[in-house]
Amino acid sequence: MANARRWLTKTLLGMLLTTLIGGFAGAMLVRFAPGYGVDERELDVRLSTKTITAIRRENAQQHNLALFYMHYLAATMHGDLGYSMALGRPVRELLSERLPETLTTVGVGLGFAWSLGLGLATAVVLSRDSSIDALASILAGILLCLPTAILALWFFLAHASTRLALGVIVFPKIFRYSRNFLLEARSESYVIAARAKGLSEIHIFLGHILPACAARLVSLGAVSVSLALSAAIPVEVICGLPGIGQLAWQAAMARDLCLLVNLTMVITAITVVVNSAPELLKKGACA
């Protein structure tokens, strides 16, 4: 029990550290990007010298990267995530507004992708029909060759549900991996023995094949969240969905340091937590 607690503390600390380093790396990227520190407002002839001096003083606070990050972390502890210069709104407000949109998109997309991917993989394993396998593999193969943004564009032009576009993007990877896992388990000797003893295909699938692949499917689930988050950027930008992906694109284009640091940390935190979840579940089950 003590060992499990020590392991859990170590894992949680690792996750926190990864998130913090991710945020710092994001800040470093923006800070050292060419053209950083040039404020378009300084070119506005309507502003007085006093205002321009105030803008410069405000920007100067962000020039020392370590200082900026320390201030940022201290403010984060008090719930202040800073202010987005590009969008002229507090970052906390932007995140709380847009995070649910992305989570819904990712949730619906993943639900669709898993239903289709695992459903087709199950059909391939249960039917033992090579034509179903060939058709599903060709479909997945073609989708894998298409850029994410093109699929999003097609869904948008066809006025189809753009959330399903994300599912179609993630589906081929889920299908390919789960098909391989299930086919591998189907060729195990204990599955062949169960079939020889007269068990029905459904019983064999539910009782032997699926449990054997459960751990790997859970890991695939974690990876699919990261894939979906990545695909959310072009989907949200092209389809005009006001989510985190679109916000990340806007922040990157406007070089909004504060917003980009927060987004990097949020996205890193989600990915790290999701990727560690299978390991945590496994340890929890063992304990």
Next chain:
Amino acid sequence: MKYARTVAALLLSTLVLACVFRDQLTPVGYDHQDRNIPNAFRSRQHLLGTDALGRDRLARVLEGTRVSLVLAPSAAAISTVLAILIAGTAALAGGWVERLTASGIDLFLSLPWLFLLVTVRALLPLNVSPMTSAVITFSVLGCLGWAGAARLLSAQLSWLRSRDFILLARASGCGGFRLLRRHLLPNLMPLVYAQFWISIPTFILAEANLGILGLGVSEPLPSWGSLLRELDSFSVFGWNLWQLVPLALLIAVVSCFHLLISKGEIAA
């Protein structure tokens, strides 16, 4: 499968030849505009029609293919060399350097690929010459795409280090970069080749995504990303199906690479 691979290799070779002899195949340059014939259908002068600015689509498709087929393998080479250097240094140093490298790779992989790509590309200059923008885009792909390959190579290197022949080499006084060059790298090469080939279609697709988002190669130099951006004005009612040629070509090229990779993976 062998037949499909032969067809894939033949198709890729034909495309490479068409790109090399582009000037002979198309009478006009990829940036030559004829404002009198925008969005023209195919004709004897313009075999694939023209785009919205009256530029010959065939010339642009071939030039875009040339850009992608030259720069994507270069980016793949950069990422593979980086992966070898990082994984090799970590494996040679061992101890805390190896642990630190593994954490760095984990951190890199914890960020979604496209998010990282969009962020880094947007932070680099966008208002540069077209060729510079192409080089920047593919260099970013090369410099950010090493992590997955480095993780695999690290795992393979740590497995190799525990093999008897490496222990024997060490016992005979072979160490450092000599050990890496003479004993580890030759055994690592099948995996390195597989990683190199896997990276090419990944980078082609990533460039296409960046191009569609407006962060790829800048005009007038075409790339598959900028050619595909034309599809945002595609209408089934207009029926100018020649607009779909770049997309069909992209699917064909990426499929060919996937087919050839499957052979490479089996060999690795």
